[in-house]
Amino acid sequence: MADLIIAEPAATLSRAGRYQRQDRYFQWLTGGFALFVLLLLGGIVLSILDGAWPALRQFGFGFLVTETWNPVTEKFGALAPIFGTLVTSIIAMLVGVPLGFGIALFLTERCPPVLKRPLGIAVELLAGIPSIIYGIWGLFVLAPFLQHHVQPFLIDTLGELPWIGALFQGPPYGIGVLTAGLILGIMVLPFITAITRDVFDTVPPLLRESAYGLGCTTWEVVWNVVLPYTRAGVVGGIMLGLGRALGETMAVTFVIGNAHRISGSLLAPGTTISAAIANEFTEATGDLYTSSLIALGLLLFVITFGVLTAARLMLRHLERRRGA
Amino acid sequence: MGIMSRFLAAPVLAALVGFGIAGVAPAADISGAGATFPYPVYAKWADSYKKETGTGLNYQSIGSGGGIKQIKAKTVTFGASDAPLKEEELKQDALVQWPMIMGGAVPAINVPGLNPGELTLDGPTLARIYLGEITKWNDPAIAALNKGVKLPNTAIAVVYRSDGSGTNFLFTNYLSKVSKDFEGKVGAAASVQWPTGIGAKGNEGVANMVKQTAGAIGYVEYAYVKQNHMNYAGLINPAGKKVQPEAKSFQAAAANADWAHTPGYAVILTNQPGAESWPITGASFILMHEKVEDPAAAAEALKFFDWAYKKGGKEAEALDYVPMPASVADMVRKTWAEHIKDANGKPVHAG
Numbered sequence: 173m174a175d176l177i178i179a180e181p182a183a184t185l186s187r188a189g190r191y192q193r194q195d196r197y198f199q200w201l202t203g204g205f206a207l208f209v210l211l212l213l214g215g216i217v218l219s220i221l222d223g224a225w226p227a228l229r230q231f232g233f234g235f236l237v238t239e240t241w242n243p244v245t246e247k248f249g250a251l252a253p254i255f256g257t258l259v260t261s262i263i264a265m266l267v268g269v270p271l272g273f274g275i276a277l278f279l280t281e282r283c284p285p286v287l288k289r290p291l292g293i294a295v296e297l298l299a300g301i302p303s304i305i306y307g308i309w310g311l312f313v314l315a316p317f318l319q320h321h322v323q324p325f326l327i328d329t330l331g332e333l334p335w336i337g338a339l340f341q342g343p344p345y346g347i348g349v350l351t352a353g354l355i356l357g358i359m360v361l362p363f364i365t366a367i368t369r370d371v372f373d374t375v376p377p378l379l380r381e382s383a384y385g386l387g388c389t390t391w392e393v394v395w396n397v398v399l400p401y402t403r404a405g406v407v408g409g410i411m412l413g414l415g416r417a418l419g420e421t422m423a424v425t426f427v428i429g430n431a432h433r434i435s436g437s438l439l440a441p442g443t444t445i446s447a448a449i450a451n452e453f454t455e456a457t458g459d460l461y462t463s464s465l466i467a468l469g470l471l472l473f474v475i476t477f478g479v480l481t482a483a484r485l486m487l488r489h490l491e492r493r494r495g496a
Numbered sequence: 497m498g499i500m501s502r503f504l505a506a507p508v509l510a511a512l513v514g515f516g517i518a519g520v521a522p523a524a525d526i527s528g529a530g531a532t533f534p535y536p537v538y539a540k541w542a543d544s545y546k547k548e549t550g551t552g553l554n555y556q557s558i559g560s561g562g563g564i565k566q567i568k569a570k571t572v573t574f575g576a577s578d579a580p581l582k583e584e585e586l587k588q589d590a591l592v593q594w595p596m597i598m599g600g601a602v603p604a605i606n607v608p609g610l611n612p613g614e615l616t617l618d619g620p621t622l623a624r625i626y627l628g629e630i631t632k633w634n635d636p637a638i639a640a641l642n643k644g645v646k647l648p649n650t651a652i653a654v655v656y657r658s659d660g661s662g663t664n665f666l667f668t669n670y671l672s673k674v675s676k677d678f679e680g681k682v683g684a685a686a687s688v689q690w691p692t693g694i695g696a697k698g699n700e701g702v703a704n705m706v707k708q709t710a711g712a713i714g715y716v717e718y719a720y721v722k723q724n725h726m727n728y729a730g731l732i733n734p735a736g737k738k739v740q741p742e743a744k745s746f747q748a749a750a751a752n753a754d755w756a757h758t759p760g761y762a763v764i765l766t767n768q769p770g771a772e773s774w775p776i777t778g779a780s781f782i783l784m785h786e787k788v789e790d791p792a793a794a795a796e797a798l799k800f801f802d803w804a805y806k807k808g809g810k811e812a813e814a815l816d817y818v819p820m821p822a823s824v825a826d827m828v829r830k831t832w833a834e835h836i837k838d839a840n841g842k843p844v845h846a847g
Contacts, residue, residue, distance in 0.1 A: 243660075244683030311701065316708050343653065345694050346708060430658030430695030441694045451697065454532070454559025455660025455686040462561070 220473065223466035226459060235467060241432035241448075243456070248464035250471055252432040256349060256442035257418060257475065260428070263353025263438070264360050264417040269410060271357070272364030279365075280372040281390055281398075292369065299362035307426030310355045311347070315427055318354075319346025323439055341437040345429065350438040352428035356420055360413035367412060371405030372398055404487055411483040418476055421446035445472040526797045529556040530563020530576030533662040533717070534597050534780040537817045538576075541808045545800055553800060560662065560686065567591065567783045573790070573797045575783040578662025579686065580762035590786040592835045593760040594828040595779035596801065598750055598818040601666050602721045602741040602776070603729045604703065606712045607633055608648060610727060613740050616641050618732040619674025619767070619775065625652055625713060626671060627678060628692030633711060641732070648711075655705045655714035658695030660687040666778040667715045670766035674775075715776075718746070719816035735771045745774035746818040755824050761831075779820070784836060791838035798832055798845040805829075 228235065231248060238249020275295060279288055323344035331340035375398050383393045399406065429441020430451055443451075445468045456462045528538075535557035542553035558566075560577040567575025568589050576596070586593055603622065605615060617625075621637050624630045630637055634647040657664050665686045672679035682688050696705040699720045706714040707726065718741050721728050730740050739745045752770035753763045765777040782801065788794035805828070809819035820828075832845040 240689065242683075242689040243687050244685045244689070311704060319708065343651065345653065345705075347694065347696070347705070425658075425697050426701065430697065431693070432689060443695075451659040451695075452687050453561075453660075455561045455662075455664075457561040457564060457686070 217473070220466060220470045224463060224470045227463035227467040230460060231464075235464075236471075239432070239434055243452070243458070243461050246458060246460050248460070248467075250445070250464075250468055252434050253443050253445040253448045253468055254471060254475075255434050256352075256428065257444040257446075257472070259349055259438075259442070260353045260356055260424065260444055261414060261417040263350065264356030265410070265414060267354060267357025268360040268364050268413055268417075272361050272368060272409075272413070275361075275365045276368035276372055277394055279369050281394065292366075295362050295365045297362075298358070299366065303359065303420060303422045306355055306359055306423040310351060310423060310427040314355065315346035315351055318351055319344050323350075327439070338436045339438045342435075342439050344439060345441065347427045347429045347441065348439050349428060349435075349442040352424045352442075352444070353438075355423050355427055356417045359420060359423060360417050363416060364409050364413040367409030368402075368406050371402040371409070374405070375401050403490055407483055407487055407490075411480065414479055415476060418479065419446055419472065421450045425450050445469070445475075525552040525554045526574075526793065526800055527554045527572045528563075528574040528576060528782075528797070529558050529566045529572045530783075531560045531578045531662055531780050532557040533578050533599065534576065534817070537597055537808075537812050537815050540811050540815060541800075541804050544807075544811060545803055549799075549803075551796055551800065559660065561660070564783065567785070570785065570789065573784070573788075573793045577781050577783060578778065579665045580760060580764065580779075580781050581783065582762060583759040586760045591783050592786055592831060593762065593781050593783050594831060595755075595761050595763075595820055595824065596782045596804070597812055598746055598765065598777060598779045598820065599816075600718045600741060600746045600749075600774050600777040600818070601663050601670075601715045602718050603731070604706045604714050604716050604721055604726045605729050606706050606708075606710060606727060607650065608710060609646065612725075612727045613730050614645060615729040616732060616738050617729045619670065622731075623671040623675035623678040626654060626656070626690065626693070627675075627681060628654070650711035653709045653712040654690075654693030655702055655709070655712050656690050656693050656695050657699075657702050657715070658687075658697050661698075662686065662778065662780065663699070663715065663717055664688065666764075666766060666776055669764055669778075670776045673767045717816075722816050731775050733771075733773050733775045734767050734769055735773070737771045739772060739774050741774055743813065743816075743818055745772050746777045747821065748772035749774055749777035750779070750818065750824070751821055755827060761824075761828070777818075786835050786837065788836060788838060788844055791842075791844050794836060794838075794844045795846070798836065802829065802845070 227248060231238070235248065235250050236254070237251055238247075239251045240247050240249050241252060242248070275291075279292060283291065323346065326340045327342075327344060331337050379397055379401065380393060383397045388396070424444050425447040428443060428447055430443050430447060431441040432443055432448070433441070435442065449465050449468055453462070453465050456465055535555065538553065538555050542555065546552045555576075560579060563575040564577055564581070566572045581591065581593055603617060607615065617638070618641060621630065621641065624637065631652055633650045633652055639647055665684065668678075668682060668688050669684040671682070672684040681691060694705065696702045696714070699716045702714040702716050703720050703724055703726060706712040713729075716726070720726070721741065728741060730738050733739050748770050749765045749768040752768050752773055753765055755761055755763055761781070763779070765779060767775045768777065784794065784797070805820065805825035812819045829845070833843050836844045838844055
């Protein structure tokens with residue numbers, strides 16, 4: 173190599189200069205791509221704010237705490253969709269997180285190698301099903317099943333109990349907040365499962381085997397070794413699932429019953445932010461009506477942003493505690 | 497730079513070529529956007545019209561609200577709306593409006609033991625069901641209308657259409673006309689705040705929900721009831737006669753309407769007079785500008801509508817829509833000649 177440099181100093185130098193320039197262009201290019209995302213996000217936020225402004229100016233803070241949603245009198249409040257969005261997402265997490273965790277644990281810790289791939293692929297395929305298919309399946313298959321077999325049972329048993337009985341009142345329509353939550357739970361399952369499985373796989377075998385060598389049970393290995401090691405990834409997977417649950421539109425629209433009402437019962441119809449927008453945007457004619465729907469979109473944006481921020485803060489808190 | 501420019505050139509070129517191709521889309525297509533309710537029949541007409549004349553139609557069924565916005569913004573040659581615009585709104589944007597096709601909404605029911613059409617309801621009773629005031633099928637108000645029919649002691653499960661739609665508009669418009677109470681508490685619009693019941697998405701959602709739930713009542717477009725062999729209720733019209741939903745009762749409602757004296761043909765065909773009129777009938781409307789910017793495109797569109805009035809009737813009936821009566825079509829043609837003009841004030845449609 174040294175010979176080469178001495179032999180052709182000018183050529184080498186010019187080549188080095190060219191590489192340097194290319195590096196610079198490459199940085200500009202990739203930096204430009206990253207900046208583009210920021211610009212896009214900023215543009216979307218601005219246009220949503222602009223669209224939502226008439227409604228926000230008209231209703232002010234009352235928009236957040238009013239249940240009325242009346243296109244005829246043009247009185248709009250977002251309380252029912254906010255409530256529905258949060259409740260369905262909570263149900264989805266109650267279903268999706270334990271199931272997803274269990275599957276991921278089984279796949280990484282206990283699964284016979286023969287089953288590992290088919291099961292993993294099956295879970296990932298769930299993620300590939302378009303949400304409209306979940307909606308149609310929910311409406312034509314799951315809802316009638318719940319209506320005839322599950323909900324009457326819930327009403328007769330849990331519905332009779334004090335306190336939580338209030339959650340299971342009313343006629344069994346089949347569709348409603350509970351059905352929407354269950355569908356969402358199934359929809360977020362592959363995200364949570366795939367990510368937790370992947371991060372569980374990153375635990376060094378040495379750590380795991382040492383723990384087993386010390387005589388730990390599988391449960392102890394998972395709780396004391398695997399989970400602490402993969403905390404950030406697991407929280408990330410759950411947040412991704414939650415993000416999907418909050419914003420999911422089509423499947424929910426089919427099975428939630430689409431009523432701008434807040435009911436104490438999970439069997440009653442409700443609505444979510446995205447379902448309300450999907451249902452009503454096409455035929456919304458008045459300016460205030462359209463603006464209120466856009467304001468709903470803004471709220472969803474704020475809620476999702478809040479959830480992501482909370483997750484970040486929680487992670488940082490966890491890291492700091494572990495570091496201390 | 498050599499590598500970089502080669503790197504960039506390919507995708508940029510591809511993008512440019514792509515835009516170029518999109519830019520020279522066949523200019524002859526008629527462009528329109530709006531209501532979803534008439535979409536199947538417009539699509540069918542477009543297909544036949546293209547075979548006959550070679551001119552295609554690009555109709556985007558984005559909803560009436562979207563159609564009105566697009567025609568006001570002049571991005572399409574015509575807009576389509578299920579609910580007619582009021583005279584002031586037409587004047588404000590210098591729009592011409594006319595009815596193109598009709599249909600009707602029918603109360604679909606699921607009451608065990610009843611044959612289709614055996615049950616009869618009237619407007620005020622239907623309104624009270626949708627207000628949540630009548631909750632059982634054997635309520636005295638329903639029994640009084642159905643002497644000799646055995647009504648079960650089943651709870652009524654009220655189903656409404658959750659997405660904004662022309663069907664909602666017709667149904668709530670009818671209930672508002674027959675019940676002051678409904679008008680005050682709910683009102684008429686493409687989507688309203690229902691005091692009771694469960695919302696299902698689209699005709700198919702409502703139809704499915706009604707079929708699945710014993711004791712349910714909903715309302716769907718006529719075609720849905722007919723094609724799915726659903727159970728339905730007959731209605732008592734303003735003339736006090738019991739009518740069944742069928743092509744002739746929809747046409748009767750249209751024939752009895754006062755088209756000639758209503759500006760913008762803004763007749764809402766609910767609760768029309770006449771012994772045979774089905775009370776929840778409605779027309780879907782087309783909107784165009786009075787002074788068109790592209791006379792050639794407007795002329796093509798009007799030629800298509802003229803053809804649809806003349807030859808589209810059979811196809812519309814096959815899809816369970818109701819064609820406009822010939823007398824109304826003649827009035828509309830006169831309107832075109834008088835009101836839709838190019839920049840020089842010359843009528844666009846040759847007649």
